Amino acid sequence: RSRFxxxxxxxxxxxxxxxxxxxxxxxxAAMQDWIDSLETLPVPKGETxxxxxxxxxxRSRDVLEHIERVVHHVHRLEQNAETAVQMHFSVQGHRANDxxxxxxVLTAVFLPLNLIAGIFGxxxxxxxxxxxxxxxxxxxTSMLVIxxxxxxxxxxxxxxxxxx
Numbered sequence: 167r168s169r170f171x172x173x174x175x176x177x178x179x180x181x182x183x184x185x186x187x188x189x190x191x192x193x194x195a196a197m198q199d200w201i202d203s204l205e206t207l208p209v210p211k212g213e214t215x216x217x218x219x220x221x222x223x224x225r226s227r228d229v230l231e232h233i234e235r236v237v238h239h240v241h242r243l244e245q246n247a248e249t250a251v252q253m254h255f256s257v258q259g260h261r262a263n264d265x266x267x268x269x270x271v272l273t274a275v276f277l278p279l280n281l282i283a284g285i286f287g288x289x290x291x292x293x294x295x296x297x298x299x300x301x302x303x304x305x306x307t308s309m310l311v312i313x314x315x316x317x318x319x320x321x322x323x324x325x326x327x328x329x330x
Contacts, residue, residue: 180247197230
């Protein structure tokens with residue numbers, strides 16, 4: 167459950183796999199040219215020479231097949247490394263979305279409170295509750311009720327719940 171932090175090693179491994187793929191492609195081309203040149207040679211007259219040439223052809227095709235297996239394995243490993251990088255970016259995007267959702271909810275909770283505080287902070291003579299003795303406590307209670315109500319609504323809609 168620990169976070170992967172060695173991204174430099176993963177990128178180096180991806181680069182090494184790409185380099186190995188290029189080397190294998192060169193080797194595969196060289197082996198294919200070798201096999202093609204062996205096939206264009208005239209057929210040997212002696213039985214042992216024919217047998218040796220046949221064994222060389224078989225071994226050459228085996229080497230070519232092994233190179234192709236390595237290339238196939240390298241492609242799979244490159245795809246796995248690319249998948250790991252894409253998963254990392256996906257997780258980072260999901261995490262950023264969670265943070266933005268919480269910040270949006272907090273903004274939505276404090277916006278009505280700022281509105282009420284802004285209205286009571288205006289320099290007007292006849293604002294309701296300003297000249298009452300318990301006006302401050304009524305305003306504070308209403309602000310607290312609004313904040314708690316909004317938090318409960320957002321909690322119930324799971325805007326504040328953590329996603330896993």
